[in-house]
Amino acid sequence: MSEINQTFQYCDELVSEFEQVIERPVKSKSSVYYTGVDLGTACVVVAVLDENKRPVAGAYRYADVVRDGMVVDYIGAIQIVREMKQQLEEQLGTELIYAAAAIPPGTDSLDGGAVKNVVQAAGFELTALLDESTAANEVLKMKNGAVVDIGGGTTGISIMKDGKVIYIADEPTGGTHFSLVISGAYRKSFEDADVYKRNPDNHKELLPVLKPVVEKVASIISQHIKDFDVQEISLVGGTCCLTGIETIIEKQTGVFTHKPQNPMFVTPLGIALSCTQESSY
DSSP states (O other): OOHHHHHHHHHHHHHHHHHHHHHSOOOOOOSOOEEEEEEOSSEEEEEEEOTTSOEEEEEEEEOOSEETTEESOHHHHHHHHHHHHHHHHHHHTSOOOEEEEEEOTTOHHHHHHHHHHHHHHTTOEEEEEEEHHHHHHHHHOOSSEEEEEEOSSOEEEEEEETTEEEEEEEESOSHHHHHHHHHHHHTOOHHHHHHHHHOGGGHHHHHHHHHHHHHHHHHHHHHHHTTSOOOEEEEESGGGGSTTHHHHHHHHHOSEEEOOSSGGGHHHHHHHHTOOSSOOO
């Protein structure tokens, strides 16, 4: 098996394991639990790992508390994370103390404080705050290539060399724009278009409608990777759940493009993997 396939196999297995514990949490006698909080534009995801950094529980909730990578409903975000924390604590029969969080690449000076405050106000000790694409690479373990995180409001790009981030960028195009196109094409409300987009049964029908927006995302990726020797692209983020998005991006960029199993959960798992027992904030 090639190194690339081995890397992606680890990613897909971890995501699959996480999907299982969302439905059936694992009560273990772990000495410590590591939590990852992903405040997404469309969805808030909380992942919990045990002392061996294996998934034991998780939850997600669609919410409108973040827009274009920025927290716009501070109180609502705190309430959602607090409720999810309590839910997971009841499932595991333990208190969750340590958590890590992430922000879109290059936005630490703009919104890092808000994300930090949300996690702390929800009752966690924040031990790490990193950019989303770097967090995703904790799961992808990409050595050389680009991690592209297509969220609800923005597309974040991290270029990796020898496993280290050498370039980051964030552009305002993402799932929100997909929903706006669907809303216009089908004469649906934005909310109904958003729900319609999430159903995999509709993806084959939607792909031709959304192709111009996907191609815009691909052009953003191409622009940011053109000065680097990028051999592969890995897509993460909830918007990448659109069936066939990887094919269009690969064709437009001319670079091998991989989409993990359920790309929505890669970043929160990476955030949890970055969590420690030593508070840095």
